[in-house]
Structures are given as structure tokens and as C-alpha cells.
Amino acid sequence: MLLCMALLTALPILAVFAYIFIPSAEVWQHLVATVLTDYLLNTLYLSLGVGLGVLLLGVPLAWLCSMCEFPGRAWFEWSLLLPLAMPAYIIAYTYTGMLDFTGPVQTSLRSLTGWGYGDYWFPNIRSLAGAMLMLALVLFPYVYLLARAAFLEQSICVLEVSRTLGCNQWQSFFRVALPLARPAIITGLALALMETLADFGTVQYFGVTTFTTGIFRTWYGLGDHAAASQLAALLMSFVFILLLLEQASRRRARYYHSSSKYAQIKRIQLTGWQATGAVVFCNLTLLLGFIVPVTQLASWSLANWRTQLDSSFIILIQHSLGLAIAAAIFALLLALILGYGKRLHPGPLVSVAARLASMGYAIPGTVIAIGVLIPFAWLDTQLNHLSQTVFNTKLGLILSGSLFILLFAYNVRFLAVSLQTVEAGLGKIKPTLDNAGRSLGLSSSAVLWKLHMPLMQGSLLTAVLLVFVDVLKELPTTLILRPFNFNTLAVRTYELASDERLAEAGLPALMIVATGIIPVVLLSRSISRSRAGGSTV
Amino acid sequence: MSQLRLEQVAIRYGQTTAVHTVNLQVKQGQIACLLGPSGCGKTTLLRAIAGFEPLSQGSISLNGEVISSAQHTLATEQRKIGMVFQDYALFPHLSIADNIRFGMRKQSRKAQEQRVKELLALVNLAGYERRYPHELSGGQQQRIALARALAPKPALLLLDEPFGSQDTELRESLAREVREILKQEGITALLVTHDQHEAFAMADEIGVMQAGRLQQWGSAYELYYQPHNAFVASFIGQGRLLSGRLQAGNVLTSLGELTYAAHEDLAGATVAVLIRPEHVKLNPIATQRALITSKIFRGNEYLYSLQLNPQESLLALASSEEFYSIGEQVGVELAPRIYALVIRDAN
Structure with missing residues (x-):
């Protein structure tokens, strides 16, 4: 049964790959001849640029916040996670609004200098470089978070021993601390790059043709499902490379634990220009990645909320919340079944099932969307055919045209999030505790209710919250799979921005960002707890 | 000639005093030990000698050169003092040979190879060059940590609870082994431990510390038969x-x-x-x-x-x-x- 469930969640991947064997010669030839090189190169450049960006931001920030002491460090340590709350497409809209010709920046530049249109050069944010910048600004926390944890976990003795062997502080960092943190940094980089490959909203808006936008265009614009699937399969292979990289460096990181002894880190006290530099660097990153865009969104919302808060907006919120809650609870139930299955009947098969089921987090939403559409559309056709012949009625698109398919797709994408949380919660309950409970006269169901439930409460709530927020932010899957005329906050934001009504997009965008802060707060709480002693994240 | 000399050394953190006016000397080639219950200030003193803790008072000199005083703390990396940590602190990302080589990067490649070979033979782990720390047992890791600290031929070797994570039964024989290695290398060493059997097995001279003060300095025999005060009497033996x-x-x-x-x-x-x-x-x-x-x-x-x-x-x-x-x-x-x-x- 577990394997069945797991296979079901792996269905979209299988569906996409199945299409490799279906020829779509004409369109494919056309794609190869025209845009494929573009997709490949843009995706490659974007990944390189974002990769470089997240490393240059994430690693130094992590080092500063974990190993050095400067004014405001404690505040930066957690606030640097805030950009995680900002979906890339929203920060893209915001900066476009601020930096385009009629935006506040260029307007004040002109009024200051007296220049007119065409008198000066101004960088265009809606470009490949702009997309790199936007994605790097919101994705660097992945690297920051993992690198920071790695620096904190390092045995302080390892750093001290390198000093007794003749390294000064900086040599110590480059020869010991950085190589030791490398697996963690690579894991963070892989996660950030997965998000980059999955990004649809930013590149679509900036007109950068990558795989995700290509898949979307081929599916809808050209109506060629086979060619779209083949593009998706190609994109998937890149994702798999990242996935392997991530898994391998996670395995490697285990060996890199050198010490069980925990010693208080003696942070390097920064003074003078070093301290000033650190404060400026942290502040600048935080300002650009979070505070400036949020301020812009808030000012747009303030200017527009009266006209926007009508009954249709209420429906919008209802849709978004309802969908997110339903998906979160659905994912929690699946995660509980898989998690307990793994605990009660451990074995290679169940492990593979759980692994398979949690692969979805790496797969771009666009790919998942077409991956579920293909089998469900086929199923709908068969069902309609059946009802036509048996009852002489048409059922319509009961699967592929309903919310069901959307919930299914969300679970494929976000099951990993809740499964990981549930497994972590279960892992903390030692099997001996179950035995103790049974020996004290509790039945197995009583063990579940009286021991597991109270102990799991926190984890379960976290699992629901994380999926809830992810679904709320999700754009491409919702955009492709939503039933006709069904809107969510994310889709509405996308539509308004695409219509160049950026100011009106402010309010729904701000709401998405506000809910996005919830998991950041959860994260920073687990960080402050982990500092007391044991391991992190 | 006296290799290591501590004069009137005190270490304070704010209100609390971890080490009170300690005086001691370790001669060239001797193995000395600071023995005391946990929290007695012995590790703080060792870290001060390594240059990780600044002094509040007094001075530490090595071969006649002052390396720590209340005014100045010479950076650890410039002291030529090796250290073996309780948890070994091997670099997990480097092979055994690279671990040992770590402190010798100013020497020629050939000299490094030579020294690595020599040290691996000394610690009885010849042929382990290409292994990684996680592939070694605890005892082997410890010997590598020792070899790594010895590689640059430090003027002084510090050992912080070097057998702390070993089984009690093993400690005495390990201490004996390490003593042999140190004597062969002819190195001056200072060890910190709370275990008197370890101290007896390894050290030529032992200083008993309690509450941040050096209670008595002498050979194991002297400590056992001529304790200077009640603490030493009750701490050493029964x-x-x-x-x-x-x-x-x-x-x-x-x-x-x-x-x-x-x-x-x-x-x-x-x-x-x-x-x-x-x-x-x-x-x-x-x-x-x-x-x-x-x-x-x-x-x-x-x-x-x-x-x-x-x-x-x-x-x-x-x-x-x-x-x-x-x-x-x-x-x-x-x-x-x-x-x-x-x-x-x-x-």
C-alpha cells in the first residue's frame, strides 16, 4: 500500500519521462532549430549567476554571523532569513515597479538632474542579469542557513588545533573551517539552484526564456504536449543532477562531524572598519532582499486597499486559504501514513517508497503540472468514454478540471516538507518509550494517543504550517491546473503584474509575504534552540 | 635549562579568578603534568600557555622568551607549541598524511613526506597515509593527533586530557605508550588530567591543582608520601x-x-x-x-x-x-x- 502511494506521487515524473518515447518530430525539430539553445543557455547562465550570487552572499554572511562579533549580530543572525519569505516573482514585480521609467528611482533621478527621456542610461532590471539578482537576493538564505549551521557545529578544537599548527585566523578559515563546511554549502547551493530551475514567475515576467517558460509556452502556445513533456524531461535531468549532488554532500557531511565535545565559540571581535563593513554588508543584504521590497509593497497597498478590498477579494482570500489548508492537511495525512509505515515496518521497500514520495520537492511546479495533467486527462477521457457508452451521458473533466488535481499536484510537490517534519518528530520518540508505555499497561492505540500525540503536536503543527505557506506562495502549478475562473492570491498577483497593474498587485503580494514570515519565525526559533548544544537543522 | 617557566600567573574572567598566582618550571625533555579535579583551573592554565587565554597577571616564557604577559599575548600560531586535544580534533576532510603534514607547509615536499613516514612508524600506524580519520578507531585517531602535533617539532607539546575518551582500563597502558613516543622524540611536554594513574604512568613531575592554585609540585613519589596539605593527601591515593x-x-x-x-x-x-x-x-x-x-x-x-x-x-x-x-x-x-x-x- 505504501509503495502504491509512493508510486502515485511519482506518477508525474514517470508520465513526463514516458513521453520521451512518443515522437513529436515536427514541433521538436522546430524547437531545436529555434529556441532550445536559448532555453539551455539562459537556464545555464541563470543557474551560474544565481549560484555565484548565493555563494557570495550566503557564505560570508554565515561566517560573520556565526564566528564574529559586531554590533547587531544577534539581530542579523535571524533577520537574514527574512528574504526566504519573499517569493522570487514578488520581489521581481516590486523592483520592476521601483526601477522602471516611471518608478520612484528614475523619477527622482530625473528631477534631481533635469534629464529627460533618453538622456541617460539606466540598467534594465527586466533582463537576465536582473533575474539573477532577484533570485540570488531571496535564495541566498538557503546557503546562509546551512553554512551557518555547519560553522557552528564545527568543533572549536579543530580551529584551535590549526592555530597551534601555525595558521592565523584567516588561514584557519580558508584551510579548515571553509573546507569542513563545504558539504553543507553545496547542499544549500543545490537547494537554491533547484528553486532557480523551478522559478517561473520571475523569468516569465522578465521575458527571459528558460525551460520553465518554454514548457509553459509549448504546452499552451503551441499546444504540443509531447514536445512540452520532452522539454520537461530535459529540465528534470538537470534537477536530478542537483538532487544527486545534494544527497551526496549530505552523506559526506556526516563524516565531517569531527567532535562530540561542545565548546562555546569565542567569536572574533570586529572593530573599526571591519565592524563597519560587516554591519553595512548585512544591512544592505537585508534591505535589498526584504525591507525595501516590503516597504514598496506596503506603500502600494496603502494607496490601493480601499478600491481592492471588495467582495471578490474576500473570495480570493477564501479560495487561497481553503486550498492551502486542504492541501496541508492532505499532505499531513499522507506523511503520517508513510512516516508510521516506516517506523512500524522498517525495510528497504518502505524506505524506497518514502524516498520516492519525497522527491517532488526538487521538481519544478511547471513539470509537475503537466506531469499530472497527462495521466488525469487520459483517465477523464476513459471515464467519459465509459459513461457515454454505459449511461449515455458525459461526466465532463471530473478529475483534470477540478480542484482534486490541484491538491494532488501540491502533494506531489510538498509531501517532502511534511514528511520530513513528521519523521523528525517521530525520530525524537524513542522506541523504548513505546515499550515503556506498553509495559505500564497502555494498549497500542493508547500509546498513540497518550504518548505520541502530545509529543508530536509541535511537529504536526509545523508540518501543516510549512505546507500551508508553500501552497499559498506556489504559482506555476496553480496557474496551469486551477479550474476555470478559480483564483488565488498568487495567481491574482501574477495576473495584475502581467497587466502592468503593479500597484494593485501590492496588496495580495504583501499578504503572501506576511504569511511567508511564519516559517521563517519557526526556523529562527529552532535555530536559537539549537544553539544551546546539539546539532542544527 | 628551564624550557617553560610560569611566573606569578593569574587568569581572571571578570569577577571570577580561574588561576591564582601559579609558579612552575618544566625542564628540557621533561614530561610534566597538571593534575586536579575538574574545574580546578588546569585546562585554563594549559590554554593560556597555548595562547588561547590572555593573562591577567604574571608571565609565561618559553626558552627564555616571554610569550604571554598581562600586556601582551603572542598569537598561538607564532609560539611553536603543539597541542593534542581531548577529542583529537583531526581534520575530517584531510587524509591521515595531510593531517600530519598540516603544520609543516613551509618545509619542502620531500621533507614532509619523510617526516610523515617517520611519525607514522613512530606511532605504529605505518601505511595509513591515505586513510581518512573516520576510518580509524579512537585509539588510532589519538596517535595520529599526537603525530600531527609532533610533526613541526614544537618547542613544547601540550596534551589536554589525552586519554579522556578512552576506556579506563586502557588509559594506563596508552599513557605508557605515549610516554615512550615523547621520550623518543625528546620533546618537552605538559599534560593535563584528572586521573592520577594516568599522571603517574606518564609524567616525570606532577603539579596538583585545586581551586585555581598549584597545591604541590613534585614527583609521584613525593606527592604520595609527602603531601604538603590535606587536599593533596586526600586527592592522591587513599x-x-x-x-x-x-x-x-x-x-x-x-x-x-x-x-x-x-x-x-x-x-x-x-x-x-x-x-x-x-x-x-x-x-x-x-x-x-x-x-x-x-x-x-x-x-x-x-x-x-x-x-x-x-x-x-x-x-x-x-x-x-x-x-x-x-x-x-x-x-x-x-x-x-x-x-x-x-x-x-x-x-
């Missing part, structure tokens, strides 16, 4: 203190008059005498009686706890062939050859 009064070269105790063999003449002073369990004899016909309150089987011997009077007790080792029960009154007498050990501060 035994009980009997209070006594000095009188005409002898000490008057509840067990009679004992021969006085102490350092200074303190006639008339109230002192204490340390009685080791091996010097107490159980004799059924002796006039001095004591109550057996507990006994522990030690194989060929029993260790008895005896209540002499409401204030004083004794420990006695007696062959397990003799047999006394708890609650029984027995006669006790002291071995005739015994010196009375006088403790200066009888508290």
Missing part, C-alpha cells in the same frame, strides 16, 4: 587523616605516638597525619579497637572502613583470607615502619 599534636619530635594521635618525619619544626602545633590503608594492620589482640562500618572486596584483599572514635576513621587493607564482618569490633595497629606524615594546614 587514606584518612588523624589529627595530632607535635611533641618532642613525635606526633601524638589517638593511635599513640608516631615518628615525626616532616619538613619543618612546628612543635606544639596541631597537625594531621595521613594514614594509608596499607599501613593499617588488623590485629585481634591489639588494644586499640575500631568498628567495621563497611567493606569492599578487592580480590586478594578487603578494603575495610573503620570507625576509630566519633570524629576519626581509618581505611585498612587486609588479606581476604582473614574475615571480619560489618559491625564487628577489631583491634588495629600501625605498621612499625611507618613515618608519620604531617600536614601543614590541619583543616
Whole structure:
């Protein structure tokens, strides 16, 4: 049964790959001849640029916040996670609004200098470089978070021993601390790059043709499902490379634990220009990645909320919340079944099932969307055919045209999030505790209710919250799979921005960002707890 | 010539003083040890010698050069002091050979190879060059940590609880092994431990520390037979203190008059005498009686706890062939050859 469930969640991947064997010669030839090189190169450049960006931001920030002491460090340590709350497409809209010709920046530049249109050069944010910048600004926390944890976990003795062997502080960092943190940094980089490959909203808006936008265009614009699937399969292979990289460096990181002894880190006290530099660097990153865009969104919302808060907006919120809650609870139930299955009947098969089921987090939403559409559309056709012949009625698109398919797709994408949380919660309950409970006269169901439930409460709530927020932010899957005329906050934001009504997009965008802060707060709480002693994240 | 010299060293953190005015010297090629219970300041002192803690007062010099004083702390990497940590702190991302080579990067590649080979042979791990730390057992990791610290030929080697994570049974033999290695290398070393057997097995000279003060500095023999104060007496070996009064070269105790063999003449002073369990004899016909309150089987011997009077007790080792029960009154007498050990501060 577990394997069945797991296979079901792996269905979209299988569906996409199945299409490799279906020829779509004409369109494919056309794609190869025209845009494929573009997709490949843009995706490659974007990944390189974002990769470089997240490393240059994430690693130094992590080092500063974990190993050095400067004014405001404690505040930066957690606030640097805030950009995680900002979906890339929203920060893209915001900066476009601020930096385009009629935006506040260029307007004040002109009024200051007296220049007119065409008198000066101004960088265009809606470009490949702009997309790199936007994605790097919101994705660097992945690297920051993992690198920071790695620096904190390092045995302080390892750093001290390198000093007794003749390294000064900086040599110590480059020869010991950085190589030791490398697996963690690579894991963070892989996660950030997965998000980059999955990004649809930013590149679509900036007109950068990558795989995700290509898949979307081929599916809808050209109506060629086979060619779209083949593009998706190609994109998937890149994702798999990242996935392997991530898994391998996670395995490697285990060996890199050198010490069980925990010693208080003696942070390097920064003074003078070093301290000033650190404060400026942290502040600048935080300002650009979070505070400036949020301020812009808030000012747009303030200017527009009266006209926007009508009954249709209420429906919008209802849709978004309802969908997110339903998906979160659905994912929690699946995660509980898989998690307990793994605990009660451990074995290679169940492990593979759980692994398979949690692969979805790496797969771009666009790919998942077409991956579920293909089998469900086929199923709908068969069902309609059946009802036509048996009852002489048409059922319509009961699967592929309903919310069901959307919930299914969300679970494929976000099951990993809740499964990981549930497994972590279960892992903390030692099997001996179950035995103790049974020996004290509790039945197995009583063990579940009286021991597991109270102990799991926190984890379960976290699992629901994380999926809830992810679904709320999700754009491409919702955009492709939503039933006709069904809107969510994310889709509405996308539509308004695409219509160049950026100011009106402010309010729904701000709401998405506000809910996005919830998991950041959860994260920073687990960080402050982990500092007391044991391991992190 | 004195290699390491500490003069009037004090280390304070805000209000608390971790180390009070410590003076000590370690000669070239000697292995010294700081012994004391946890929290006595021994590790802080070791870290100060390594340059990880600044001094509040006094100075530390190595080969005549001041490396730490209240005004100046020479950076750790410039001290030429090697250190072995309790958890070994091997670099997990480097192979064994690269770990050992780490501190020798200014030497030629060939010299490095040579030294790595030599050290691996010395620590009995020849052929392990390409392995990684996680592939080694705890004991092997420790020997690599030692080889790594020895590689740059430091002027002084510090060892922080080097056998702390080993099984108790193994510690003494490991300490012996490490001593052999250090003696072969002819290196001056300072070790920190809370385990006296480890200290005895390894060190030429031992300093007992307590509450941030150096209580006594001497050989293991001196610490055992001539403890300067009550703390050293109770910390090293087993035994009980009997209070006594000095009188005409002898000490008057509840067990009679004992021969006085102490350092200074303190006639008339109230002192204490340390009685080791091996010097107490159980004799059924002796006039001095004591109550057996507990006994522990030690194989060929029993260790008895005896209540002499409401204030004083004794420990006695007696062959397990003799047999006394708890609650029984027995006669006790002291071995005739015994010196009375006088403790200066009888508290």
C-alpha cells in the first residue's frame, strides 16, 4: 500500500519521462532549430549567476554571523532569513515597479538632474542579469542557513588545533573551517539552484526564456504536449543532477562531524572598519532582499486597499486559504501514513517508497503540472468514454478540471516538507518509550494517543504550517491546473503584474509575504534552540 | 635549562579568578603534568600557555622568551607549541598524511613526506597515509593527533586530557605508550588530567591543582608520601587523616605516638597525619579497637572502613583470607615502619 502511494506521487515524473518515447518530430525539430539553445543557455547562465550570487552572499554572511562579533549580530543572525519569505516573482514585480521609467528611482533621478527621456542610461532590471539578482537576493538564505549551521557545529578544537599548527585566523578559515563546511554549502547551493530551475514567475515576467517558460509556452502556445513533456524531461535531468549532488554532500557531511565535545565559540571581535563593513554588508543584504521590497509593497497597498478590498477579494482570500489548508492537511495525512509505515515496518521497500514520495520537492511546479495533467486527462477521457457508452451521458473533466488535481499536484510537490517534519518528530520518540508505555499497561492505540500525540503536536503543527505557506506562495502549478475562473492570491498577483497593474498587485503580494514570515519565525526559533548544544537543522 | 617557566600567573574572567598566582618550571625533555579535579583551573592554565587565554597577571616564557604577559599575548600560531586535544580534533576532510603534514607547509615536499613516514612508524600506524580519520578507531585517531602535533617539532607539546575518551582500563597502558613516543622524540611536554594513574604512568613531575592554585609540585613519589596539605593527601591515593599534636619530635594521635618525619619544626602545633590503608594492620589482640562500618572486596584483599572514635576513621587493607564482618569490633595497629606524615594546614 505504501509503495502504491509512493508510486502515485511519482506518477508525474514517470508520465513526463514516458513521453520521451512518443515522437513529436515536427514541433521538436522546430524547437531545436529555434529556441532550445536559448532555453539551455539562459537556464545555464541563470543557474551560474544565481549560484555565484548565493555563494557570495550566503557564505560570508554565515561566517560573520556565526564566528564574529559586531554590533547587531544577534539581530542579523535571524533577520537574514527574512528574504526566504519573499517569493522570487514578488520581489521581481516590486523592483520592476521601483526601477522602471516611471518608478520612484528614475523619477527622482530625473528631477534631481533635469534629464529627460533618453538622456541617460539606466540598467534594465527586466533582463537576465536582473533575474539573477532577484533570485540570488531571496535564495541566498538557503546557503546562509546551512553554512551557518555547519560553522557552528564545527568543533572549536579543530580551529584551535590549526592555530597551534601555525595558521592565523584567516588561514584557519580558508584551510579548515571553509573546507569542513563545504558539504553543507553545496547542499544549500543545490537547494537554491533547484528553486532557480523551478522559478517561473520571475523569468516569465522578465521575458527571459528558460525551460520553465518554454514548457509553459509549448504546452499552451503551441499546444504540443509531447514536445512540452520532452522539454520537461530535459529540465528534470538537470534537477536530478542537483538532487544527486545534494544527497551526496549530505552523506559526506556526516563524516565531517569531527567532535562530540561542545565548546562555546569565542567569536572574533570586529572593530573599526571591519565592524563597519560587516554591519553595512548585512544591512544592505537585508534591505535589498526584504525591507525595501516590503516597504514598496506596503506603500502600494496603502494607496490601493480601499478600491481592492471588495467582495471578490474576500473570495480570493477564501479560495487561497481553503486550498492551502486542504492541501496541508492532505499532505499531513499522507506523511503520517508513510512516516508510521516506516517506523512500524522498517525495510528497504518502505524506505524506497518514502524516498520516492519525497522527491517532488526538487521538481519544478511547471513539470509537475503537466506531469499530472497527462495521466488525469487520459483517465477523464476513459471515464467519459465509459459513461457515454454505459449511461449515455458525459461526466465532463471530473478529475483534470477540478480542484482534486490541484491538491494532488501540491502533494506531489510538498509531501517532502511534511514528511520530513513528521519523521523528525517521530525520530525524537524513542522506541523504548513505546515499550515503556506498553509495559505500564497502555494498549497500542493508547500509546498513540497518550504518548505520541502530545509529543508530536509541535511537529504536526509545523508540518501543516510549512505546507500551508508553500501552497499559498506556489504559482506555476496553480496557474496551469486551477479550474476555470478559480483564483488565488498568487495567481491574482501574477495576473495584475502581467497587466502592468503593479500597484494593485501590492496588496495580495504583501499578504503572501506576511504569511511567508511564519516559517521563517519557526526556523529562527529552532535555530536559537539549537544553539544551546546539539546539532542544527 | 628551564624550557617553560610560569611566573606569578593569574587568569581572571571578570569577577571570577580561574588561576591564582601559579609558579612552575618544566625542564628540557621533561614530561610534566597538571593534575586536579575538574574545574580546578588546569585546562585554563594549559590554554593560556597555548595562547588561547590572555593573562591577567604574571608571565609565561618559553626558552627564555616571554610569550604571554598581562600586556601582551603572542598569537598561538607564532609560539611553536603543539597541542593534542581531548577529542583529537583531526581534520575530517584531510587524509591521515595531510593531517600530519598540516603544520609543516613551509618545509619542502620531500621533507614532509619523510617526516610523515617517520611519525607514522613512530606511532605504529605505518601505511595509513591515505586513510581518512573516520576510518580509524579512537585509539588510532589519538596517535595520529599526537603525530600531527609532533610533526613541526614544537618547542613544547601540550596534551589536554589525552586519554579522556578512552576506556579506563586502557588509559594506563596508552599513557605508557605515549610516554615512550615523547621520550623518543625528546620533546618537552605538559599534560593535563584528572586521573592520577594516568599522571603517574606518564609524567616525570606532577603539579596538583585545586581551586585555581598549584597545591604541590613534585614527583609521584613525593606527592604520595609527602603531601604538603590535606587536599593533596586526600586527592592522591587513599587514606584518612588523624589529627595530632607535635611533641618532642613525635606526633601524638589517638593511635599513640608516631615518628615525626616532616619538613619543618612546628612543635606544639596541631597537625594531621595521613594514614594509608596499607599501613593499617588488623590485629585481634591489639588494644586499640575500631568498628567495621563497611567493606569492599578487592580480590586478594578487603578494603575495610573503620570507625576509630566519633570524629576519626581509618581505611585498612587486609588479606581476604582473614574475615571480619560489618559491625564487628577489631583491634588495629600501625605498621612499625611507618613515618608519620604531617600536614601543614590541619583543616
